[in-house]
Amino acid sequence: MPELRKDPVTGRWVIIATERAMRPTDFIREHVVVQGGRLCPFCPGQEQKTPPEILAYRDSGGPNEPGWRVRVVPNKFPALRVEGELNRQGEGLYDKMNGVGAHEVIIETPDHQRTFGDLTEKQVEEVLWAFRDRILDLRKDIRLRYILIFKNHGEAAGASLEHTHSQLIALPVVPKRVQEEIEGARKYYEFKERCIFCDIVRQEMESGPRVILESDHHLALSPYAARFPFETWIVPKRHHSHFEAAEAPAIQNLAWVLRVVIRKMDKVLERPAYNLMLHTAPVQEGAMTHYHWHLELIPRLTRVAGFEWGAGFYINPTPPEIAASFLREAGLV
Amino acid sequence: MPELRKDPVTGRWVIIATERAMRPTDFIREHVVVQGGRLCPFCPGQEQKTPPEILAYRDSGGPNEPGWRVRVVPNKFPALRVEGELNRQGEGLYDKMNGVGAHEVIIETPDHQRTFGDLTEKQVEEVLWAFRDRILDLRKDIRLRYILIFKNHGEAAGASLEHTHSQLIALPVVPKRVQEEIEGARKYYEFKERCIFCDIVRQEMESGPRVILESDHHLALSPYAARFPFETWIVPKRHHSHFEAAEAPAIQNLAWVLRVVIRKMDKVLERPAYNLMLHTAPVQEGAMTHYHWHLELIPRLTRVAGFEWGAGFYINPTPPEIAASFLREAGLV
Numbered sequence: 001m002p003e004l005r006k007d008p009v010t011g012r013w014v015i016i017a018t019e020r021a022m023r024p025t026d027f028i029r030e031h032v033v034v035q036g037g038r039l040c041p042f043c044p045g046q047e048q049k050t051p052p053e054i055l056a057y058r059d060s061g062g063p064n065e066p067g068w069r070v071r072v073v074p075n076k077f078p079a080l081r082v083e084g085e086l087n088r089q090g091e092g093l094y095d096k097m098n099g100v101g102a103h104e105v106i107i108e109t110p111d112h113q114r115t116f117g118d119l120t121e122k123q124v125e126e127v128l129w130a131f132r133d134r135i136l137d138l139r140k141d142i143r144l145r146y147i148l149i150f151k152n153h154g155e156a157a158g159a160s161l162e163h164t165h166s167q168l169i170a171l172p173v174v175p176k177r178v179q180e181e182i183e184g185a186r187k188y189y190e191f192k193e194r195c196i197f198c199d200i201v202r203q204e205m206e207s208g209p210r211v212i213l214e215s216d217h218h219l220a221l222s223p224y225a226a227r228f229p230f231e232t233w234i235v236p237k238r239h240h241s242h243f244e245a246a247e248a249p250a251i252q253n254l255a256w257v258l259r260v261v262i263r264k265m266d267k268v269l270e271r272p273a274y275n276l277m278l279h280t281a282p283v284q285e286g287a288m289t290h291y292h293w294h295l296e297l298i299p300r301l302t303r304v305a306g307f308e309w310g311a312g313f314y315i316n317p318t319p320p321e322i323a324a325s326f327l328r329e330a331g332l333v
Numbered sequence: 334m335p336e337l338r339k340d341p342v343t344g345r346w347v348i349i350a351t352e353r354a355m356r357p358t359d360f361i362r363e364h365v366v367v368q369g370g371r372l373c374p375f376c377p378g379q380e381q382k383t384p385p386e387i388l389a390y391r392d393s394g395g396p397n398e399p400g401w402r403v404r405v406v407p408n409k410f411p412a413l414r415v416e417g418e419l420n421r422q423g424e425g426l427y428d429k430m431n432g433v434g435a436h437e438v439i440i441e442t443p444d445h446q447r448t449f450g451d452l453t454e455k456q457v458e459e460v461l462w463a464f465r466d467r468i469l470d471l472r473k474d475i476r477l478r479y480i481l482i483f484k485n486h487g488e489a490a491g492a493s494l495e496h497t498h499s500q501l502i503a504l505p506v507v508p509k510r511v512q513e514e515i516e517g518a519r520k521y522y523e524f525k526e527r528c529i530f531c532d533i534v535r536q537e538m539e540s541g542p543r544v545i546l547e548s549d550h551h552l553a554l555s556p557y558a559a560r561f562p563f564e565t566w567i568v569p570k571r572h573h574s575h576f577e578a579a580e581a582p583a584i585q586n587l588a589w590v591l592r593v594v595i596r597k598m599d600k601v602l603e604r605p606a607y608n609l610m611l612h613t614a615p616v617q618e619g620a621m622t623h624y625h626w627h628l629e630l631i632p633r634l635t636r637v638a639g640f641e642w643g644a645g646f647y648i649n650p651t652p653p654e655i656a657a658s659f660l661r662e663a664g665l666v
Contacts, residue, residue: 001417001431001432002413002414002431002432003429003430003431004429004430004431004432004506005427005428005429006428006429008427008428011509012509013504013506013508013509015412015413015432016432017412079335079348079350079648080335080348081334084334091557092536092540093341093529093533094338094339094341094557094558095338095339096336096337096338096339097336097337098334098335098336099334099335099337099348099349148640148644148646150640150644157636158636158637158641167640169640169646171646172337173337173346175346175640175644175646176343176345176346176645176646177644177645177646178644178645180645196426199426200426203425203427207425224427225427277640277644303490303491304637307483307500307502307508307610308491311481311508311509311510311511311610312509312511312513313481313502313504313509313510315412
């Protein structure tokens, strides 16, 4: 019998196919292979092909010269613009405002040939520091209410440039899915006076079948009501609502966990396309007792069809317990 | 300056790229071409390859024989099963129930070579009657709270079989996206004492730039805060919460409008893959003053990336006013 499971945070029901569960080899997949890039605008020596850099961690060279390890630049075709007033206004029953915000690209390594999973632990850590540094800078602009950080790896996941990079979009509104998560967590807190993510971490560590990896600071797990096969969350074990409040030991530990999880994914699913997404609290809010930042990692193994778009209703052909056991047993720790 | 627009029903903000708007020729597209199917389980003469039919409109023949015009069968690999108890239960802080429900396939024509847009108006009408007949039958089972009807056309839209068909999934829960829409509409009604969809129809007919087509009973429009390029809604002009309450003149008129809109889409976007989705009220509820059924049609022109999944936040590169003008001016009315 298939099972309907409810995501405890958002209340979304998901169908989990418990019979004929799909295993890694059942998915028709795009393996992400680096083709190599002449004229890649993210490669060292091509710095003039991007807008001037906002941030760089360097071994040598001046701004917009080679010698960087991680480099952050504005998106050349930004979805939002930093200049201008929000100018909120109505249009009959509709509401609109100017697209004020920021859209940046975090170039994760000068080496075009490496994917994110090929980076060293130190390199992953520097990418995480770049995320933190950019959030701390952008949040000074009080028009900006939410900062989305995400990574599209491979064409099937929406990546248009091959050279490994993440993106940041700073918005004057809180996105709906984030708002729902915060709202769901708030309702749980009101009812239980406990953070739901803290409760999830506790229950998952006790029960075990959905745990992929546990470290000093983090738990990597397959969520109970996963929408997608091999969907994975990385959740800090201690309560923090804002990613940017994380301190050096936690960031270092996250780099280790994230790298291991990506490498496990690369091994079990043979270098799949994936999306990685940081869920964190709105930047202008103080510390929240009810919300808890985390990373969500979704390999792109299946096509999303009409009712998933139309209804926000998902069928997951791989029970999270099976996904977790494959990833857990892949080694690489 | 890009524009942020808010969907008035759900409250979701969308970025509309107003500069460098993408036009039909800018999209890299998969054109859906029928390859032809030997051994297609949906073709006449192959009736024994599907589970026994639930409903058929026929010119000749007995059940599970050729001679049908529209045929409804259970999905051979159903996501849910009709038999069994819901058996709602907890698992620590989680909630689950058995996957009780129905999963059916509506085979829209015996002719493998025709796409949905190639059907006659009469054929489209019969497909709509089949939707209605199946809802009226399934809603007698009071365990079933919501009936999703959708169509995936083309591989990029998630179709796995080429022979044109729709699907129906009957669920013991109301999907989250639907619940949100109903909830948003209810809040508007509480505030205004008017149905928001009725207000949208009125405002769109008055203002005009997002109207694609108006008929006696329906309005086809590009929604103000469209998530996707060329996203199109077909909304009844008179208030009805439940699709299955539609009467013959409305169904006939809907067949005409839907066929014209699909043919316009096929012309302007060169036979794109698309998803079509019926949004209607939960079947066990009485008529609702605040909710209004409608169809949503989304051509699959762009890849969906990390922040769209992760945050439910969309960037639409084609302003709905431009999409509507292309579709409006494509003729075929």
